[in-house]
Amino acid sequence: MSMLPPSLTPEAVHRNKSVEMLMNWKDFGTSTKSDTEVNHLVDDVLLDPNFKLDDLRGFNAARENQRSDTAEKESPLFRGLYCAPTFQADSRWNGCQFHVDSIHSIWNLFG
Numbered sequence: 001m002s003m004l005p006p007s008l009t010p011e012a013v014h015r016n017k018s019v020e021m022l023m024n025w026k027d028f029g030t031s032t033k034s035d036t037e038v039n040h041l042v043d044d045v046l047l048d049p050n051f052k053l054d055d056l057r058g059f060n061a062a063r064e065n066q067r068s069d070t071a072e073k074e075s076p077l078f079r080g081l082y083c084a085p086t087f088q089a090d091s092r093w094n095g096c097q098f099h100v101d102s103i104h105s106i107w108n109l110f111g
Contacts, residue, residue, distance in 0.1 A: 014020040026038045033041075045051055 014023060022038065022042070026033050
């Protein structure tokens, strides 16, 4: 039994349990997700006809990130970005001097 008045319970605030769970997820963690991010998750992922809830059984984010990192490193498209410098440049930006020795360095600066 909830100690909250009926008008303040999550069931009274949100139209159903799914919306309540989604909004609780949105506000969970060290940083909350923006409304735009949550709308993207719902509209472009969860409601996509290709999305299958059963495909997530056994899901592990760390494992999937590792698979993505491995595929990226093995891809011919990205291979050169992890190797020898492709160019060198020295520059000043906003009063700070920095040295760029590869495209990967640029991604680290601005990514």
